[in-house]
Amino acid sequence: MRWWREVILIAVFYGAYSAVRDIHGNKPVSVFRAATNAKRVISLEKLLGAFQEARVQGWFIGNRPFMKFWDAYYGTTHFAAVVAVLLLLFFRYPERYRLWRNTLAATTALALIGFEFFPLLPPRLLPASYHFVDTLKTIGGLWDFENGPVNAVSNQYAAMPSLHTAWSAWCAMAVIGLVRPWWGKLLLLLYPLGTIFGIVVTGNHYFADVAGGLLILGVGYGLAELFTPWMDRRRTAHRLART
Secondary structure, three states, X not given: OOHHHHHHHHHHHHHHHHHHHHHOOOOOXXXXXHHHHHHHHHHHHHHHOOXXXXXXXXXXXXXXXXXXXXXXXXXXXXXHHHHHXXXXXXXXXXXXXXXXXXXXXXXXXXXXXXXXXXXXXXXXXXXXXXXXXXXXXXXXXXXXXXXXXXXXXXXOOOOOOOHHHHHHHHHHHHHHXXXXXXXXXXHHHHHHHHHHHHHHHOOOOOHXXXXXXXXXXXXXXXXXXXXXXXXXXXXXXXXXXXX
């Protein structure tokens, strides 16, 4: 593997991700569609007894420093963790890198399909009757959807499935096999669990989004398991043909 090829590949993929996830912003997305889909998700959660996000937020909303931490966590940690795991695997465990890179790519591609065809109003943007608080707006963090360039480039309706959930669980899965102590494995699992807590307590996602994120990660891993050996065989055959 050549590092510069991986950089180009990741840059191209991130460009496609941005085109769907960010560059469109909220403007082309129908607010009616996003609100209608939110009502569908809420109805399903109520049927299952899982519509408890407002209750979870209510337990912690009075602690401003605590909430500000999770607002900052929501906007930063998931990108940094993914980059760190990719670098670790590429330079230290290259035998694992291709499978988990492909898993990440397939998972993210599946998420983009959801963003494009199922725009979803997050809990924090629901009417006041639902009793959610937009913590980014009222408490604050490192950034704000309502002001500056973030407002122009970020699609706030890209909630289903939750990529925060999928990416954090991907990080844990990609490296958990490298950790020997049981407590080390437990610490790794705390990262996706903490992420799930963070996206719910800040009002950015429903529990259904969490389930969607785990689902696409499972499918993405299955696709990577299927196609990575095939891609490796083709690459080997191409190298042999050139020699």
